[in-house]
Structure formats: structure tokens, C-alpha cells
Amino acid sequence: MRWPSAWVDPALLGLLEGTPFNCLAMEWNAALAPVAAKARAAGLGLVAIGNDAARSAGAGAGLAAPPESLLLASDSVWPGIAAQENGAELSGPTANPWIDSNGWLLRLAKARSPRKTVWLMFEPPAAPRVLTLENYQRAIADTGAWGGRWVVSLDSDLRGGLARGDAKALASWKAMAAAVKFFDQRRAWSALEPLGVVGVVSDFKGPNEASSGEILNLLGRRNLAYRILEASPTIALAGFRALIYVDQGAPAPQLRSKLLAFAEQGGLLMAGAKWDRALGKPTGMDHPRVDVRQVGKGRIAISKAGEPDPFMIARDVHMLLGRTYDVARFFNLSAFLSYCAASPGGTEEVVQIVSFAIRFANDVATAWVPGKYASARQWSLGAEGPAPIEMVPENGGTSLLLPPVPLYAGVELFRNAG
Numbered sequence: 001m002r003w004p005s006a007w008v009d010p011a012l013l014g015l016l017e018g019t020p021f022n023c024l025a026m027e028w029n030a031a032l033a034p035v036a037a038k039a040r041a042a043g044l045g046l047v048a049i050g051n052d053a054a055r056s057a058g059a060g061a062g063l064a065a066p067p068e069s070l071l072l073a074s075d076s077v078w079p080g081i082a083a084q085e086n087g088a089e090l091s092g093p094t095a096n097p098w099i100d101s102n103g104w105l106l107r108l109a110k111a112r113s114p115r116k117t118v119w120l121m122f123e124p125p126a127a128p129r130v131l132t133l134e135n136y137q138r139a140i141a142d143t144g145a146w147g148g149r150w151v152v153s154l155d156s157d158l159r160g161g162l163a164r165g166d167a168k169a170l171a172s173w174k175a176m177a178a179a180v181k182f183f184d185q186r187r188a189w190s191a192l193e194p195l196g197v198v199g200v201v202s203d204f205k206g207p208n209e210a211s212s213g214e215i216l217n218l219l220g221r222r223n224l225a226y227r228i229l230e231a232s233p234t235i236a237l238a239g240f241r242a243l244i245y246v247d248q249g250a251p252a253p254q255l256r257s258k259l260l261a262f263a264e265q266g267g268l269l270m271a272g273a274k275w276d277r278a279l280g281k282p283t284g285m286d287h288p289r290v291d292v293r294q295v296g297k298g299r300i301a302i303s304k305a306g307e308p309d310p311f312m313i314a315r316d317v318h319m320l321l322g323r324t325y326d327v328a329r330f331f332n333l334s335a336f337l338s339y340c341a342a343s344p345g346g347t348e349e350v351v352q353i354v355s356f357a358i359r360f361a362n363d364v365a366t367a368w369v370p371g372k373y374a375s376a377r378q379w380s381l382g383a384e385g386p387a388p389i390e391m392v393p394e395n396g397g398t399s400l401l402l403p404p405v406p407l408y409a410g411v412e413l414f415r416n417a418g
Contacts, residue, residue: 078333080139107147119151198245277291369397371415
């Protein structure tokens with residue numbers, strides 16, 4: 001956790017007893033020396049954070065530099081429905097609430113550095129925003145569901161309440177620690193392979209970094225399952241139904257040939273304006289943003305604009321592909337994000353849902369997934385154990401009648417009994 005700089009009383013380390021927190025990130029000042037000494041004696045790790053001067057001072061006091069794990073301090077955000085300065089919720093172009101989440105960022109970091117643990121450092125919003133326990137649990141869930149870890153940071157009200165020994169603050173702290181432990185105990189889920197028939201192909205750097213990242217972000221907001229493919233002639237395209245490649249500039253010849261072959265064999269390729277608009281045959285589709293052409297057994301949708309809008313790319317690929325290949329569909333849920341993954345053999349699947357809306361205990365939601373399963377169960381934060389899920393065969397797949405999803409649900413699906 002990020003140790004508050006004002007907590008100079010070593011007795012406050014007692015808050016960590018019985019929690020999963022075993023390392024303190026400190027923005028060093030000399031008054032923290034007694035805390036650091038007691039923390040070392042207790043076997044806790046100490047890491048220096050902050051600006052260059054604070055990290056240098058921390059190193060001089062014996063604090064370690066951040067580990068080899070990947071830290072994404074500058075790009076991560078406080079998860080939640082974005083709000084204006086007056087507190088009103090922001091909406092996107094579709095008038096739906098605009099959700100801030102780090103899920104796409106975590107997935108991209110893991111795809112690019114699969115052997116590293118991804119740590120995020122983001123701060124709670126300041127006053128006048130008032131944070132509840134649910135806000136903190138959602139921040140933990142938004143990080144844990146996508147396999148990352150958050151350097152837990154506390155707002156001024158919670159810091160003050162814990163320092164005073166306030167009962168409500170202590171109860172919130174206990175619940176937060178339990179949420180962190182929940183995801184720690186399910187690290188195996190983060191080793192599962194992401195599901196999705198849409199692939200986003202990019203080098204994810206330089207002039208393409210912002211646009212490709214925003215495409216991932218917006219696909220996630222549509223709950224359209226996707227997979228990340230770093231641009232390379234050796235990328236494997238088996239199992240995909242659609243690819244998005246809108247990097248600036250023309251692709252390397254070998255990569256271009258591979259992407260075009262994918263479309264000719266029956267896939268949908270969303271391509272940037274640098275592609276030849278004379279490829280294939282016209283389909284006759286009058287689309288405002290892309291020229292959709294038939295190539296072999298498939299289609300290529302070439303952008304008409306030099307720099308296509310990431311929001312429209314995410315929308316158009318879903319509209320052109322249709323709902324036939326959806327990994328999951330959700331009903332009676334709003335303002336939520338989902339992530340679907342499976343074991344290599346497909347015997348176990350996990351669908352994780354993070355809700356950003358206010359929901360009530362009697363709200364009933366349904367998820368539809370393709371295929372048949374022997375059993376299913378749902379894990380929720382704060383529950384003593386998993387709840388069984390009623391399954392109903394429907395439309396060639398399975399409808400899952402979910403228990404209430406107030407904030408987070410981890411749904412495990414098993415194809416084999418036991």
C-alpha cells in the first residue's frame with residue numbers, strides 16, 4: 001500500500017496485521033524513520049516513490065527502488081463513472097455514462113510484458129468528491145479482474161478515520177483488505193487466455209499509441225471481447241473473425257499480405273486509409289465512414305478518413321461483424337465492464353463483471369454464453385463462498401441466471417462435471 005506521509009506513528013502499522021499488504025510505498029521524509037524501522041523489523045518491504053528528490057532521499061534511508069514489476073503510474077485512472085467538476089456524470093456519444101477503467105491498460109501491459117506483474121499507482125479523487133467503501137472495492141475489482149495489482153492509496157477522510165481508530169473507517173479498511181485478498185487468491189484466473197474473435201493489431205507505440213489504446217478502451221466499454229496482437233508478420237490469426245489495423249502508415253509487406261489473406265479466407269478486416277481503396281469488389285454498402293469491399297470470401301472495410309475515430313471503429317466493427325460471434329451477452333445490466341477468459345483446453349471459463357452503476361440486492365441479471373456447461377458458480381466480494389448458478393439452454397447456448405451483481409461477479413463455468 002501507499003503509506004500516508006502523515007502517518008508517522010509506528011503504532012499505525014498495526015493496521016496491516018492480518019491483511020495481505022506486505023510492502024509499503026513511501027514518499028520519504030525524515031519523520032517516517034521510526035515507521036520504516038518498525039516495518040523492517042516486521043519483515044515488510046519498503047519502496048521509495050515520489051519525485052526524483054523523494055526517491056533519492058528514500059534510497060538514502062535504505063528504501064528500495066521500485067521492483068522489476070511494471071509500474072504504470074502516469075496512465076492509470078481512478079475507476080468509476082467520470083464526473084464533471086460540479087459532480088454531474090459525464091456521458092459518451094451514446095449518452096451512456098462514461099466509464100473510467102484500467103482494464104484495457106492492464107491487458108495491453110500484460111500482452112507486451114507477459115512475465116511481469118503489473119502494478120498500478122493511482123490516487124483517489126480529492127474533495128468535494130466523497131468516497132465510500134464501494135468506491136474502493138470497485139477500484140480493487142477493476143484492477144484485480146484484469147490481473148493487475150493496485151498500490152492501495154487512501155483519501156484524506158479515510159486516512160484520518162483510521163488514524164483516529166474510527167469504527168466505520170476500520171470496518172471499511174477490513175473490507176478493502178478482504179477484497180485485495182480475494183483477488184490474490186484467484187491469481188490463477190489471470191493466467192487464463194482472453195476470449196474474443198476480434199483482434200486489434202498495432203505496434204502500440206509512437207504515433208499509434210494513443211489511438212490503438214483508445215480502441216482497446218472503447219471495445220471494452222462496448223463489452224466486445226477482443227484480443228491484442230502486436231504487429232508482426234508472424235502473428236497467429238487462427239480463431240479470429242475480425243481484425244482492426246488502423247496504424248498510421250502502410251503495414252510492412254509481409255504483414256499486409258497476411259492481413260489480406262485473412263480477409264480473403266472469410267474474415268473482416270478494418271483497415272486504415274493507407275490501404276488501396278480499389279481492392280476487391282464493391283459490396284454496394286453505403287457506409288458513412290468506411291468503404292466495404294469484397295475480397296475473396298471476406299470483406300475489407302477501408303477508412304475514408306485519414307485518422308479514423310476510435311469510438312466509431314469500435315462501433316463499426318461490432319455492427320459489421322454482428323452479434324453471432326459474441327463471447328457473452330448481458331441483460332438487465334448497465335454501466336458495467338466484462339472480461340472473458342478460458343483455460344487452454346476450454347474446460348474452464350471465467351466471466352468477470354465489474355458494475356459501475358448503483359444496483360440493488362434484488363436486481364436480477366442474465367448472461368448468455370455460447371456452448372454447454374456441466375456447472376457454473378458465481379463469486380462475489382464479501383460472500384463466504386460461491387453461489388450456484390441456474391443454467392437454461394437457449395438459442396444454441398446457455399443462459400446464466402445470475403445472483404445479484406451489486407459491484408463485482410466472477411462467474412466460473414465448467415464443461416466437465418466435478
